[in-house]
Amino acid sequence: MEKKEIGRVSHYFGKPQVAAIVLSATLKVGDKISIQGHTTDFEMVVKSIQIEHDSLPEAKPGDNVGIRVPDKVREHDVVYKLVE
Numbered sequence: 880m881e882k883k884e885i886g887r888v889s890h891y892f893g894k895p896q897v898a899a900i901v902l903s904a905t906l907k908v909g910d911k912i913s914i915q916g917h918t919t920d921f922e923m924v925v926k927s928i929q930i931e932h933d934s935l936p937e938a939k940p941g942d943n944v945g946i947r948v949p950d951k952v953r954e955h956d957v958v959y960k961l962v963e
Contacts, residue, residue, distance in 0.1 A: 882913060882959040888952045889943065897945045898952045904960065906944065907937040914948065916956030923949055 885904035892899070898914070906912070906928060913922045928935050929945045938944045 881962045883962060884957055885912070885960045886958040888914065888916075888954055888956040888958065890954065891952050892945075893951070896948055896951075898948045898956075898958075899943060899945050900958050902938055902940050902942050902944060905937060905939050906960070911961040913959045913961055914952050914956050915959065916953050919950070919952050919956045921950050922961065 883904065885906055886900045886902040888898050889901050890899040891897075900906075906925065908925055908928055910925045911922060912925060914920075925946055927947065928938050930938060930942060
């Protein structure tokens with residue numbers, strides 16, 4: 880499986896477990912991603928993408944999006960899209 884960097888975590892919100900990510904490439908609902916950092920390392924499927932509380936099917940480079948994550952992430956963690 881190939882990994883392509885698509886963004887970086889800019890903020891983490893603990894209560895709803897949401898990562899704010901600044902995208903450098905397109906991200907779609909259903910994409911499989913990996914988030915990695917000093918103490919972060921997990922894979923997940925994107926179930927929803929939000930920009931300013933609006934749910935969208937996809938987001939483009941330059942967008943600052945929020946996605947629910949199953950675990951804590953930290954600022955500057957790298958987000959990769961996993962491609963078969």
